[in-house]
Amino acid sequence: xxxxxxxxxxxxxxxxxxxxxxxxxxxxxxxxxxxxxxxxxxxxxxxxxxxxxxxxxxxxxxxxxxxxxxxxxxxxxxxxxxxxxxxxxxxxxxxxxxxxxxxxxxxxxxxxxxx
Amino acid sequence: xxxxxxxxxxxxxxxxxxxxxxxxxxxxxxxxxxxxxxxxxxxxxxxxxxxxxxxxxxxxxxxxxxxxxxxxxxxxxxxxxxxxxxxxxxxxxxxxxxxxxxxxxxxxxx
Numbered sequence: 001x002x003x004x005x006x007x008x009x010x011x012x013x014x015x016x017x018x019x020x021x022x023x024x025x026x027x028x029x030x031x032x033x034x035x036x037x038x039x040x041x042x043x044x045x046x047x048x049x050x051x052x053x054x055x056x057x058x059x060x061x062x063x064x065x066x067x068x069x070x071x072x073x074x075x076x077x078x079x080x081x082x083x084x085x086x087x088x089x090x091x092x093x094x095x096x097x098x099x100x101x102x103x104x105x106x107x108x109x110x111x112x113x114x115x
Numbered sequence: 116x117x118x119x120x121x122x123x124x125x126x127x128x129x130x131x132x133x134x135x136x137x138x139x140x141x142x143x144x145x146x147x148x149x150x151x152x153x154x155x156x157x158x159x160x161x162x163x164x165x166x167x168x169x170x171x172x173x174x175x176x177x178x179x180x181x182x183x184x185x186x187x188x189x190x191x192x193x194x195x196x197x198x199x200x201x202x203x204x205x206x207x208x209x210x211x212x213x214x215x216x217x218x219x220x221x222x223x224x225x
Contacts, residue, residue: 015161031211031215033211033212035213035215042203042215042216042217042218043158043203043205043215044215045213045214048211048212049134049157055211056211058212062159089155091157091158092171093213095211098211103148103160103163104148104160104213106150106157106158106159106160107157108156108157109156109157
């Protein structure tokens with residue numbers, strides 16, 4: 001069964017450093033998402049991406065964040081200058097169609113620890 | 116707040132018992148989805164119920180949706196220790212983003 005993959009599984013970085021989290025969505029999917037989950041809290045939407053541009057972003061997704069689909073398979077989330085409060089689990093998701101009865105398939109997540 | 120609320124926050128039961136988790140929300144929805152998350156792991160999609168559906172089954176899972184009350188419930192029948200996890204409802208609003216609830220931590224004792 002096809003699945004969303006994410007790398008790395010765990011990333012430790014120092015405050016102020018840039019990180020890039022990588023995701024490979026399911027190959028025939030067209031809509032891509034990033035969510036995050038701070039430890040012990042609920043999952044929060046960050047950004048959706050379609051047709052090589054951002055469809056929607058939350059207020060969490062400020063200028064320090066960016067997303068890119070550099071080739072036909074990868075989907076990346078970059079945090080330019082990490083803060084302690086960016087420590088969280090980051091989930092990538094993809095779906096074949098937006099809205100309607102379409103399941104969003106989630107990757108296993110990248111645990112980001114900012115020290 | 117647009118966030119969903121789930122209750123109970125935590126639920127402990129014995130194997131073989133049924134577990135019921137509830138989810139409430141405040142805005143209209145296109146569909147509502149239930150996800151499972153094992154501790155520190157990814158999200159696994161369990162079941163999706165559309166706004167025009169009232170009940171849906173998948174194996175030992177039964178989901179109901181009451182749009183007039185803006186609530187949904189997930190029932191796991193004949194629970195197993197392996198069902199121990201956190202369960203989240205997530206609703207799709209007019210856009211394509213999922214709004215997750217606060218989750219219920221289910222502990223099933225053997």
